[in-house]
Amino acid sequence: MSVIAPNFKLSGFIKSLLDNIFWILLIFVLAGLPAVFMILLLVDLPVIDGELLTPFLALSYLVNPTRLIPVIHAFLTTDIFRVIAFPGFGFAALLAASVIFVERKMMAKLQLRVGPFYCGKVEGILQLMGDGLKLISKEIIIPAKADKPIFWAAPVLFVATAAAFVALIPVAPGWVVADIDLGLLAFFAVIGFFPIITILSAWSANSKYPFIGGIRALFQMVSFEIPLILSLLGVVMLTGTLNLSEIIESQSNFPWIVFLPIGAIVFFITMLAELERIPFDLPEAESEIVAGWLTELSGMMYGLVQLGSYLKLYAFAALFVVLFLGGWNGPMIVPAFPEQIITEGIEMGPITLTVDGLESLLSNTITQEMLNGTLWFVLKTAGVIFFIILPRGVFPRVRVDILLDLGWSKLIGLCFINIFIALGLLYAGVLGPGGLQ
Amino acid sequence: MTTELPRDIKLASSEKQIDQSSSNWLPPGLALQKVDEKIMTLNVGPQHPGSGHMRLIIQIDGDYIVACDPDPGYVHRGEEKMAEYRNYITNIPHLERPVIHDSCNILYPYVLGVEELLGIEVPERAKYLRVIGAEINRCIYIMYWLAIYGIFLGHSTMFMWPTGDRELLIDLMEKMTGARVTHSHFVPGGVRNDLPANFEDVCLRQVNYFEKRIKEYAAVFYDNPILISRTKDTGVLSRQDAIRLGTTGSVLRASGVDFDVRKKEPYDVYDEFDFESIVMKEGDSYARSKVPWLDMMESCRIIKQALEKIPKSGSVRVKLKPNPKGKGFDTVYKRVESGRGSLGCYIVSDAKPEPYRLKLSVPSFRNLIALPYLLKGEKLGNMPAVYWSLNYWPVEADR
Numbered sequence: 001m002s003v004i005a006p007n008f009k010l011s012g013f014i015k016s017l018l019d020n021i022f023w024i025l026l027i028f029v030l031a032g033l034p035a036v037f038m039i040l041l042l043v044d045l046p047v048i049d050g051e052l053l054t055p056f057l058a059l060s061y062l063v064n065p066t067r068l069i070p071v072i073h074a075f076l077t078t079d080i081f082r083v084i085a086f087p088g089f090g091f092a093a094l095l096a097a098s099v100i101f102v103e104r105k106m107m108a109k110l111q112l113r114v115g116p117f118y119c120g121k122v123e124g125i126l127q128l129m130g131d132g133l134k135l136i137s138k139e140i141i142i143p144a145k146a147d148k149p150i151f152w153a154a155p156v157l158f159v160a161t162a163a164a165f166v167a168l169i170p171v172a173p174g175w176v177v178a179d180i181d182l183g184l185l186a187f188f189a190v191i192g193f194f195p196i197i198t199i200l201s202a203w204s205a206n207s208k209y210p211f212i213g214g215i216r217a218l219f220q221m222v223s224f225e226i227p228l229i230l231s232l233l234g235v236v237m238l239t240g241t242l243n244l245s246e247i248i249e250s251q252s253n254f255p256w257i258v259f260l261p262i263g264a265i266v267f268f269i270t271m272l273a274e275l276e277r278i279p280f281d282l283p284e285a286e287s288e289i290v291a292g293w294l295t296e297l298s299g300m301m302y303g304l305v306q307l308g309s310y311l312k313l314y315a316f317a318a319l320f321v322v323l324f325l326g327g328w329n330g331p332m333i334v335p336a337f338p339e340q341i342i343t344e345g346i347e348m349g350p351i352t353l354t355v356d357g358l359e360s361l362l363s364n365t366i367t368q369e370m371l372n373g374t375l376w377f378v379l380k381t382a383g384v385i386f387f388i389i390l391p392r393g394v395f396p397r398v399r400v401d402i403l404l405d406l407g408w409s410k411l412i413g414l415c416f417i418n419i420f421i422a423l424g425l426l427y428a429g430v431l432g433p434g435g436l437q
Numbered sequence: 438m439t440t441e442l443p444r445d446i447k448l449a450s451s452e453k454q455i456d457q458s459s460s461n462w463l464p465p466g467l468a469l470q471k472v473d474e475k476i477m478t479l480n481v482g483p484q485h486p487g488s489g490h491m492r493l494i495i496q497i498d499g500d501y502i503v504a505c506d507p508d509p510g511y512v513h514r515g516e517e518k519m520a521e522y523r524n525y526i527t528n529i530p531h532l533e534r535p536v537i538h539d540s541c542n543i544l545y546p547y548v549l550g551v552e553e554l555l556g557i558e559v560p561e562r563a564k565y566l567r568v569i570g571a572e573i574n575r576c577i578y579i580m581y582w583l584a585i586y587g588i589f590l591g592h593s594t595m596f597m598w599p600t601g602d603r604e605l606l607i608d609l610m611e612k613m614t615g616a617r618v619t620h621s622h623f624v625p626g627g628v629r630n631d632l633p634a635n636f637e638d639v640c641l642r643q644v645n646y647f648e649k650r651i652k653e654y655a656a657v658f659y660d661n662p663i664l665i666s667r668t669k670d671t672g673v674l675s676r677q678d679a680i681r682l683g684t685t686g687s688v689l690r691a692s693g694v695d696f697d698v699r700k701k702e703p704y705d706v707y708d709e710f711d712f713e714s715i716v717m718k719e720g721d722s723y724a725r726s727k728v729p730w731l732d733m734m735e736s737c738r739i740i741k742q743a744l745e746k747i748p749k750s751g752s753v754r755v756k757l758k759p760n761p762k763g764k765g766f767d768t769v770y771k772r773v774e775s776g777r778g779s780l781g782c783y784i785v786s787d788a789k790p791e792p793y794r795l796k797l798s799v800p801s802f803r804n805l806i807a808l809p810y811l812l813k814g815e816k817l818g819n820m821p822a823v824y825w826s827l828n829y830w831p832v833e834a835d836r
Contacts, residue, residue, distance in 0.1 A: 107593065110594060111593065111594050111596075111597035111598065111601075112597065112598065112601050113597060113601065208477065208479055209479075212817070278591060278593075279591070279663055281591065282818070285591060285818070286486045286487065286591075287486055287487035287588065287589040287590070287591065287821040288487060288817060288818055288820060288821055289817075290485060290486060290487075392593065393593065393594045394594065394657065394661075395591075395592070395661065395663050396587075396590040396591045396592035396595075396658075396661065396663050396664050396667065397590060397591030397592075397663075397667075397818075398663055398666070398667065399666075399667050399816060399818040399819065400500060400816065400818055401500075401816065402666055402667070
């Protein structure tokens, strides 16, 4: 292969890193700090030690750990942090962005090329940012005969639904946006929205190729939702609950994939179909119907749909981990927090530096279990995402009739076998009440 | 011999005589036709990722194609007319433009014809060099075709692998001729340049590696169960239909007709090599996609044999007089086996430095004729699989 790649030089690498750090710092100072100020002005700030926090006070806290840490504590427990940052949208969007990058690099390695290389200097790490900027700066063109309100609303609804999906995923003990008893049922409800949004977007464009793509997406999603739901019934029978956190806790000894491998395989296949990924990317088959239901979307509308579909990918992979791979359960690999050193002060030679207020860092906000659980959860999710991406390099696209045949006859049959296995395990007393657990 | 078409299908344009002079006339596909409400007309191309430089006017009923009307001509460049204004040597660079990936093979019949008109005897070494060039070019073309077939079926790895491996042979041709794609290497009287030093060793090494590499495609593409389920029994062209429709090359051989110009009418030194013409009986898209791939392996065999048998020294070109002209009013027709099928060139000379008339009989256009019959009754999802399996190059069909 005659691939021409520049020679790797350590000095160049370090220089590029420093360059990036310089620009990040500059942008942070010029744009980030004002933005922090603006947000602090809008957010209802907590009362700490009988003192109302004002933005100016908050800035002075930045340099005073004694006062900063309680603020961080207060913020970590707020709903806004959960929704925007950690188990919610920000975390998922970050993971989705890294999935796009990893996917491109992985496909490139598989196909004997280099992939994104120049943008950001280090292995094209900023390529995604460049793509995003390009999409934002593109003109949005709407077909003349489109049903405009629905056409505008569809991409936003798509991202919103995907984000609602993300909200159901428990990442670590206590770290979940919406911990509801009917979590799995809520998941079924959320994925029921995707075909509706897809067909709305496709039909409102009033164009031929999006219409065909939308109809294909409708066929595909509706016919694969049934095996998707059926494949999860085994887990529900064995655990006796629909709460996702409780399902994870039931797998503290062994993941359900050990007992229900058929259910896991069926769920994985239906997951690929729901995500419209190769080999089931018929709704976006570019050689047949241009870009399917995405044909008329342009600029950031397209970008939003892409963001939504990658959020959906993360959420489905996370759901696979939650239901079949044991979620956050795993050996404790995060070391215990050094409580002694901090509570008694930091020893610096003969002097002991004591900082007040650090004790509360070790209170219930972040625990060792939470960090460990998050680490295992992310590792397992990354593994599942790897297997979701992999078929893209290996398989061509299937045809509609083969797809529907697979969904309606073969997968549903396998689902019933899976349910019978679960019932057998339950009645034999191996699992469930009085069994291994 | 009957003249009726294999399947009773009437194309939209042939149903009624359209009066083109009336003010309401629009090109086919753009005119509003009164059709069944269930039927949707799709313009696949010219702005479509799966069409190439042409348009397919497809009518679908649900997921089934009712009628297909190919509309080529978007890249018509008037090659034949241009040839009448240039002399026999300056015709060489522009005649290879229709298929730049197969540029040696499209020049081959022209060069053979001009040699017969001028009555030139070609040196032995030049004949072998032509065979090497033509076979490497055939592989380059088929790799490009295969890459597009891969991406048409949604297999992105099968797009990247042949595109990358093709570089091996392009580098070889660059060494041999000095140009990467449009070589202008064949000239009346031989080839333009002799080989560079050490070419034989490099060529043998690259071709061996290439052969090993294309065998790996079986695992990722040809033995892939999804590919087989998509292309088996789709677009079946029976042996009789293939002959009646006048298809050629890999399409004809995939339908069970053993016709390879290199075997049946050997030109230059093709009768000295031991190779097989690949024939498959199925006649479906899968067979049509597999025949060119097997052809490449035979090409590798021919290249290796040619490297052994080539005379080690000798001239590679007969010196021509400036501005050569034919001896009198004369016609000649020569054909060769190109990457797509038998490619003919008909030259009429009237003892002037320019040809009086030059006609290219291209395989792409002959294979395209089969498309409406194959697509009728197929599912829309099969359209790219059938369309590109016809080994069709839009630019060549338009000339």
